[in-house]
Amino acid sequence: MTNIRKNVRDLTSFEKQCFIQAIKGLKTKISPITGRSIYDEYVLWHINATQRSDPSDSRGLRNTAHGGPAFLAWHRYYLLRFEKQLQQVVPGVTIPYWDWTQDTNDPLNSPIWAADFMGGTGDPLANNVVKTGPFAAGQWVTINLNGNPKGGLQRRLGQSTSAPTLPTQTDVNISLGEIPYDKAPWNAGSSPSYRNRTEGYLNAQGVFGKRQLHNQVHAWIGGDMSSPHISPNDPVFFIHHANVDRLWAIWQAKNPAQQYAPTGGGPSGHNLYDLMYPWDGTTTSLTARPVDVLNLSQLGCTYV
Numbered sequence: 001m002t003n004i005r006k007n008v009r010d011l012t013s014f015e016k017q018c019f020i021q022a023i024k025g026l027k028t029k030i031s032p033i034t035g036r037s038i039y040d041e042y043v044l045w046h047i048n049a050t051q052r053s054d055p056s057d058s059r060g061l062r063n064t065a066h067g068g069p070a071f072l073a074w075h076r077y078y079l080l081r082f083e084k085q086l087q088q089v090v091p092g093v094t095i096p097y098w099d100w101t102q103d104t105n106d107p108l109n110s111p112i113w114a115a116d117f118m119g120g121t122g123d124p125l126a127n128n129v130v131k132t133g134p135f136a137a138g139q140w141v142t143i144n145l146n147g148n149p150k151g152g153l154q155r156r157l158g159q160s161t162s163a164p165t166l167p168t169q170t171d172v173n174i175s176l177g178e179i180p181y182d183k184a185p186w187n188a189g190s191s192p193s194y195r196n197r198t199e200g201y202l203n204a205q206g207v208f209g210k211r212q213l214h215n216q217v218h219a220w221i222g223g224d225m226s227s228p229h230i231s232p233n234d235p236v237f238f239i240h241h242a243n244v245d246r247l248w249a250i251w252q253a254k255n256p257a258q259q260y261a262p263t264g265g266g267p268s269g270h271n272l273y274d275l276m277y278p279w280d281g282t283t284t285s286l287t288a289r290p291v292d293v294l295n296l297s298q299l300g301c302t303y304v
């Protein structure tokens with residue numbers, strides 16, 4: 001069976017309802033293994049991946065999901081697992097994608113923020129807590145770095161001074177033409193690098209300059225989404241990352257001679273055959289390596 005991921009704008013109202021129902025179902029469903037909400041388990045996976053302890057790193061920490069080659073592969077696997085979980089709540093549901101370039105001109109009036117889908121921005125007089133839509137205060141509780149409840153979902157749409165707009169089609173086109181996949185030193189300073197361009201650390205001149213594309217959208221939404229750790233608290237995370245994943249698939253099809261890099265010699269967890277934490281057999285029985293997720297159609301997934 002192929003999982004077809006659609007543009008949010010092409011969803012029927014029934015399909016929107018199914019997606020919301022599946023997300024909410026995962027929030028209330030308790031894992032028999034950990035005793036936690038399955039949704040919150042995913043938030044915790046993301047938190048823990050951003051701050052994996054590593055004695056060989058100068059900070060004693062290594063980010064196994066961001067700031068390196070595995071960024072795209074890690075999030076592709078994360079979405080695939082999350083989608084499988086959604087389907088246990090609502091059979092056949094898939095993660096839609098948000099093509100932000102369609103909202104560049106009028107981002108606050110995007111159908112994304114409607115009351116029948118993600119709900120709107122936060123209330124500036126109430127700590128930017130969202131008060132509309134299915135994830136409004138009283139209906140959705142976010143978690144902190146320790147996995148404990150921390151209150152309502154927060155958003156500050158369009159209020160970031162470092163990301164006042166959403167990415168444009170021109171920004172996306174530039175990224176789709178960028179090769180190779182990645183480059184030493186395999187971090188936020190790598191250039192040219194499709195991964196680093198899309199993750200959003202490169203400015204137009206190809207030098208380190210924060211908040212383009214993926215990073216720009218996180219910052220533009222603000223609140224929970226602006227945290228590199230706890231951002232999946234906001235369900236919009238998944239439709240944002242579905243678009244990032246879709247663009248990677250387009251880049252792969254456009255540049256068939258460009259392979260994932262590095263095959264070795266990069267940071268641990270980021271090489272082609274490395275297990276990607278937390279799917280390295282230490283905290284779950286799941287295992288995944290970048291090489292396992294390069295061919296999206298073989299994994300039964302397609303974007304339309």
Ligand SMILES: [Cu+2]
Pocket residue numbers: 046065066075
């Ligand atoms: Cu992430």
